[in-house]
């Protein structure tokens with residue numbers, strides 16, 4: 001008999017599968033075995049072709065009509081140089097109360113906690129609540145053949161949960177201090193300005209694209225996009241790359257290019273930002289008599305789940321199991337919650353994420369058990385709210 005809880009042991013088994021994105025490395029077989037034992041019906045969903053083919057799992061238990069969903073990803077980011085690790089990244093070693101390994105925080109232990117919570121809940125609940133699990137192997141990379149496709153599949157099959165919790169490690173310092181109820185959107189631009197190449201000693205025969213490019217960029221990075229709103233801080237823009245076609249210092253380049261990224265809140269849409277920037281780029285290009293092109297890429301739109309049923313349920317469970325009053329926040333990068341928002345209210349809550357993606361990623365095993373208790377408590381409260 002291991003001295004560790006079911007959740008901690010399952011987290012260890014998951015960490016031992018080297019599921020560096022987009023591999024699932026046996027994690028889905030493992031989860032399917034565990035879930036079938038407690039009455040789940042499992043459906044494997046494959047999206048994409050060839051080497052882009054991604055394996056996902058949708059699992060469902062109970063009849064409803066009320067329906068609670070959990071979501072998570074089994075893929076992890078690469079380990080970097082494994083010799084830099086003090087704890088081998090896929091060994092799932094436990095030392096001094098911490099479980100070490102790639103994916104321990106982000107987010108295999110979160111998945112282990114919600115499965116453990118469901119097992120405990122099943123033993124003490126007579127409710128028929130439908131529980132579903134949305135598990136993807138494609139969150140850390142392109143997120144093209146993962147949750148977004150599962151959500152499409154759920155829509156076609158008319159599967160609409162009442163609410164969903166994503167087990168991302170949202171806690172900042174102590175478990176329970178932070179719930180994520182929205183995320184900013186992301187818009188990337190590649191801006192290319194074309195002038196006329198020439199000798200630096202004869203600038204009147206050339207058209208230098210670097211100065212207009214700098215003018216355009218200073219507009220990108222110095223403009224206050226907004227002051228934020230009740231759910232979000234101000235949107236931010238960062239220039240991330242610069243280059244010109246010139247290799248030497250005595251040639252005025254033909255073209256100069258830059259990359260930038262905007263993290264934007266719900267005060268903007270990607271169309272409004274693009275239109276506004278392109279208008280200014282056009283004006284500057286006109287003033288300097290140069291041409292420009294801009295390539296836009298956006299893989300995430302901002303979303304927010306307004307404070308309400310779901311955030312109250314989560315906050316009440318967190319308070320009852322930890323005594324902490326979680327802050328609602330929308331900080332951080334993008335997450336798969338943005339896709340689930342199309343189905344139902346969604347919030348993210350999980351373990352302390354401060355070591356995620358780092359060398360010697362780790363998580364407190366006590367926190368895994370606390371998280372299990374919070375998730376179980378939440379399911380009981382959900383039953384009650386639905387008047388069984």
Ligand SMILES: [Zn+2]
Nearest residue numbers: 073106107168
């Ligand atoms: Zn994650």
